[in-house]
Amino acid sequence: MTDARVPGDDEAAFIAAARSGDPARFALITERYRRELQVHCYRMLAHYEDAQDLTQETFLxxxxxxxxxxxxxxxxxxxxxxxxxACLDFLDRRGDRIPVPAELPGARYLQPYPDGMLPEDPQESVVARETIELAFIVAVQHLPPRQRAVFILRDVLGWPASQAADALGLTVASVTSALQRARVTVRAQLPGRRLDWRSPAAHELSDDERGVVRSYMDAHERNDLKGLTALLRDDxxxxxxxxxxxxxxxxxxVDGWVAHGLFQRGYDDWRGIATTVNRMPAAALYLRAPGDQEHRLFTLAVLRVVGGQIAELTGFDARDKPWLGLPATL
Incomplete structure (x- = not known):
């Protein structure tokens, strides 16, 4: 949108930095937008490390x-x-031009987002006020890239259709049509019991969530398959x-875990750390192999808790990901 208005103080300072020809000065004034732009790129790409790279590409x-x-x-x-x-160009190179007909499209790309890298003031950032829960991120990945961009610009950032059209080189009519199709797809892909994708501005873990995470870690530390099973919803x-x-x-x-040897050997030595990613409760699990002196970071289990039980459990390989902010060993 190109509204005819007098630039405010921020715009004037931004223009001055751009016209100065000083890259350090320009970098300093754009740096304040890094975290919210990174969240925006993450919504588009579902991959934390790629979002970091594309944010840097944006500044360049x-x-x-x-x-x-x-x-x-x-x-x-x-x-x-x-x-x-920049994200659309990247997705074009990556080959995400059409939705993948799978439960988790682009699953080989999906990474958790560390809460410590969210914008520092969520009350001030429109991006941080919207959910980045995994269910939402996965649902958005069902959209073709340009439709994904329309949906995020219009329904997450709240841009008017004319502004989104101008940004994407589309007509207002095509933006409106793409948004209608995107809304249908996203709502169809969200898990049951989810009436909307928006979350409160600030999310604090409930007592139920904290208790379930503790019980989940305790079941692993005790190799207690029965205790773990009791934490899971039937669906x-x-x-x-x-x-x-x-x-x-x-x-x-549970049958799959048993078939793969989990909770059968009896000697697995697990330890856990409670954390949050994507504004969701999570457990970082550390495994000590026989003969090892330390527990080493192994997997990150991201949970959605409903009624005191685990309704969704998404596991990620947590090794060699220092950006998660977790200690490598215990």
């Missing part, structure tokens, strides 16, 4: 195009436009990425 493109910023739109809007198109949705398959009952999940 912004510097190269700095003379095109005239103050007709806010610096944030201008940067989001650049970030969105559990379970996935261990990057495997795209989703198990949809607790019984099938």
């Amino acid at each position: 493109r912004a510097w190269q195009k700095r003379e095109s910023f005239k103050g007709h739109a806010a610096p944030r809007t201008w940067l989001y436009r650049i970030a969105t198109n 559990l949705r379970f996935a261990m990425l990057p495997n795209p398959d989703v198990i949809v009952t607790a019984e099938d999940a």
